Amino acid sequence: MYDFLIAPFVEFEFMRRALVGAFALALGGAPVGVFLMLRRMSLTGDAMAHAILPGAAVGFLVSGLSLFAMTVGGIVAGFTVALGAGLVARSTELKEDASLAAFYLVSLALGVLIVSLKGSNIDLLHVLFGSVLALDDATLILIAGIATISLLTLAILWRPLVLECVDPNFLRSVSGAGAPTHLAFLALMVLNLVGAFHGLGTLLAVGLMMLPAAAARFWAKDLTSMIVIAVAVAVVSGVVGLLVSYHSGAAAGPAIILVAGVFYVVSVVLGPVGGLRRHFVPGRHLEA
Amino acid sequence: MTAALQFRNLTLGYDRHPAVHHLTGTVADGVLLAVIGPNGAGKSTLLKGIVGVLRPLDGAIERAQIRKRDIAYLPQIAEIDRSFPITVYDLVAMGLWRRAGLFGGISRRERDEIEKAISAVGLEGFEGRTIGTLSGGQMQRALFARLLLQDAQLILLDEPFTSLDAKTISDLLDLIHRWHRERRTILIVLHDLDLARTQFPETLLLAREAVAWGRTQDVLTAENLLKARQMCEAFDRHAEVCETDAA
Numbered sequence: 055m056y057d058f059l060i061a062p063f064v065e066f067e068f069m070r071r072a073l074v075g076a077f078a079l080a081l082g083g084a085p086v087g088v089f090l091m092l093r094r095m096s097l098t099g100d101a102m103a104h105a106i107l108p109g110a111a112v113g114f115l116v117s118g119l120s121l122f123a124m125t126v127g128g129i130v131a132g133f134t135v136a137l138g139a140g141l142v143a144r145s146t147e148l149k150e151d152a153s154l155a156a157f158y159l160v161s162l163a164l165g166v167l168i169v170s171l172k173g174s175n176i177d178l179l180h181v182l183f184g185s186v187l188a189l190d191d192a193t194l195i196l197i198a199g200i201a202t203i204s205l206l207t208l209a210i211l212w213r214p215l216v217l218e219c220v221d222p223n224f225l226r227s228v229s230g231a232g233a234p235t236h237l238a239f240l241a242l243m244v245l246n247l248v249g250a251f252h253g254l255g256t257l258l259a260v261g262l263m264m265l266p267a268a269a270a271r272f273w274a275k276d277l278t279s280m281i282v283i284a285v286a287v288a289v290v291s292g293v294v295g296l297l298v299s300y301h302s303g304a305a306a307g308p309a310i311i312l313v314a315g316v317f318y319v320v321s322v323v324l325g326p327v328g329g330l331r332r333h334f335v336p337g338r339h340l341e342a
Numbered sequence: 343m344t345a346a347l348q349f350r351n352l353t354l355g356y357d358r359h360p361a362v363h364h365l366t367g368t369v370a371d372g373v374l375l376a377v378i379g380p381n382g383a384g385k386s387t388l389l390k391g392i393v394g395v396l397r398p399l400d401g402a403i404e405r406a407q408i409r410k411r412d413i414a415y416l417p418q419i420a421e422i423d424r425s426f427p428i429t430v431y432d433l434v435a436m437g438l439w440r441r442a443g444l445f446g447g448i449s450r451r452e453r454d455e456i457e458k459a460i461s462a463v464g465l466e467g468f469e470g471r472t473i474g475t476l477s478g479g480q481m482q483r484a485l486f487a488r489l490l491l492q493d494a495q496l497i498l499l500d501e502p503f504t505s506l507d508a509k510t511i512s513d514l515l516d517l518i519h520r521w522h523r524e525r526r527t528i529l530i531v532l533h534d535l536d537l538a539r540t541q542f543p544e545t546l547l548l549a550r551e552a553v554a555w556g557r558t559q560d561v562l563t564a565e566n567l568l569k570a571r572q573m574c575e576a577f578d579r580h581a582e583v584c585e586t587d588a589a
Contacts, residue, residue: 092426213444217436220426220473227393227415228439228492275472277427 062300068187069296075189075197075253076292076310079262082201083246084284085208087263088270088277090243093219096264097151101158103247103259105135107165110181110251115172119180121192125248132244135161165256184255184307186296193252200249204242211235216277254307261311262288269318272325287317346371346408346496346527347392351401354384354391359581360399361387363550371407372525374518376532376542376558380571383549385531389415389498392529405496408527411440414494416485418501424474430484431469434460437491459487464513479510486514497521499530503537515541535562549573 063069090099109131113123135157142153169178189197208215214231217224225232250259266287267280274280295310302309323330347369354362362384369375377385390396392403393415435448435456442448448456460469463483473481482502489497499518503511519541521528532538538545538558545558549570554561 210444213439216426216428216432217439219423220428220433221422221436223395223417223421224415224436226395227413228411229443231444275427276429280427 058301059297062297068189069300071189071194072186072296072306073292075186075194076262076296077289078194078197078201079246079250079253080266080285080288080292082197082204083250083263084266084288085281086204086239086242086246087260087267088281088284089208089215089219089239090263091267091271092277096268098154099243099247099260099263101139101154102132102136102243103251103256104158104165105161106132106244106247106251106259107181107256108161108168109134109165110248110256111165111168114177114181115168119177121190121196121252125196125252128248128251129244131161132247133241136240136244162256180255182255182257183305184251184253184258186253186306186310187299189253197249197253200245204246207238207242211238215239254311258307258311261314262291265311265314265318266291269314269321269325272321272327272329275327287314291317344371344407345369346373346405348404348406349401350404352391352398352403353400353584354387354396355399356387358399360384360550360584362391362548363584364401365548365552366401367546367552367555369527369529372522372527373544374522374528374530374542376530376538376545377548378532378535378538378545378562379548379553383570385548386418386500388548389417389500389529389531392496392498408496412495413498414489414492414496415498416489416500416502418504422473422481424476424481427472427474429469430460430465430471430473430476431456433473433484434487434491437488437493440492455491459490460484462490462517463487479506482506482514483510486517490517495526497526497528499528501531501533503532503534511537535567538562 063073087099090096106128109127109129110124111127112131113120113125113127117123135154139150139154139157142148142157146153148156165181166178169181173181214225214229214235218232218235222232246263247259250262254261266284269287270280270284273283291310291314295313296306298304298313299306299309321329326332345368349365349367349369352362352365353360361382365388377388379385387396391398392405393413394410437459438448438452438456441452457469460466463486465480465483465487468476468480468484473484476484486502502514506514518528518530530542532542539562542558544556545561546555547553547561547566547570550573553570553573554563554566
């Protein structure tokens with residue numbers, strides 16, 4: 055048991071680093087993911103993850119696999135697409151989902167093209183699927199910093215953010231906090247995606263945000279427990295995914311996301327809040 | 343009597359098309375005013391203009407005594423996301439926003455107030471339920487509890503009785519009359535003419551322009567109602583620029 059569960063982390067530093075990185079991504083990303091899901095922005099998160107790529111790729115082109123350049127590039131690209139897609143949706147006939155799809159397809163193609171101009175296929179793999187087993191100090195500090203900022207910002211913005219989701223008109227009638235809250239939330243989303251990009255790559259970055267959130271929806275009725283469950287699912291996915299990868303030799307990033315995927319499927323089937331089990335085995339009705 | 347609101351040649355609308363057209367008049371302080379008119383007459387638009395969600399295309403709304411924070415606004419129910427996992431208690435507690443703001447704590451006394459508001463609308467025992475599990479009438483009761491906590495001078499209600507049963511309507515009417523006795527100013531958008539005749543002393547009959555405005559029995563005449571129906575023509579995509587000046 056010890057050999058199986060604990061020893062890999064005790065013996066190998068890269069496993070410990072990966073674990074810390076996965077925990078940080080879970081803590082910051084899962085709560086943001088819950089809000090994305092509740093605001094029906096799950097696909098927005100996915101699209102934005104791809105949209106980060108060309109920025110990171112330009113950073114890569116300029117200075118190789120440099121953390122700073124790729125992070126700055128990713129953040130700039132993320133904000134540009136988030137604001138650009140919002141602008142196109144608001145000022146033209148195109149709906150936001152369609153304009154996001156347009157933006158992210160172009161971004162993804164552009165990003166892969168830029169990376170392949172200079173880098174090898176290994177670099178491309180790194181960019182697309184991340185390298186959670188090769189996190190250095192600077193990257194870990196970045197990811198942990200993003201998690202800290204996310205949790206603090208969510209604590210500060212909690213009330214207006216919830217209110218903006220439930221009843222935006224009411225918020226607008228009592229306070230001007232709506233628009234800045236929305237912008238700050240978009241910023242959090244981009245930051246977390248950039249952090250996850252380093253660990254899980256552009257294609258899987260949303261994985262630890264959306265899968266735990268979607269799973270938690272089936273277990274909790276209120277927001278606070280939903281977020282706690284989402285974080286727990288994300289953390290456990292990180293641990294189990296790393297162990298699976300260690301013992302089987304499978305790639306670590308996809309293993310983590312797949313474990314989260316298993317949690318999701320189990321939740322869909324067994325979850326007490328609107329899961330399939332309740333649908334097919336409803337139980338006898340109550341008295342009142 | 344002082345004026346709570348003054349409309350001066352007010353035009354409100356969307357994309358340059360007027361929904362409320364050259365409205366002039368005064369809402370006296372402490373009045374209980376029904377706003378009646380056919381669909382598309384600009385009733386909801388008028389409320390949005392008063393709250394400030396919508397800027398006038400022309401003219402002005404003056405609310406000298408009333409600050410933005412003194413207004414409570416209940417929009418049509420469809421605009422609330424009822425799938426969001428929030429409890430009745432938390433929804434009602436939002437009425438304290440002006441006092442608690444972004445970070446302010448909620449004191450013990452305020453907790454009492456929240457509970458009192460919930461029981462005033464007859465929702466005791468529902469505090470921990472999420473809003474998705476409420477019926478239409480219960481949801482509207484919860485929103486009225488939130489209004490109670492807002493403690494506002496000017497209360498704007500947009501079709502609050504749509505698809506409610508008689509018992510709920512009469513309970514909510516009691517609350518409205520209580521606010522009226524407390525000298526608050528209330529504007530309520532309605533479709534039910536009988537309700538307006540029996541419950542509301544003053545009426546504004548709106549069909550983009552004011553057809554009539556005054557005591558309810560003088561306003562809701564067959565002649566005026568016919569006029570309102572005729573004035574509210576279809577949306578004209580190729581409308582000319584309006585040249586009418588201040589009335």
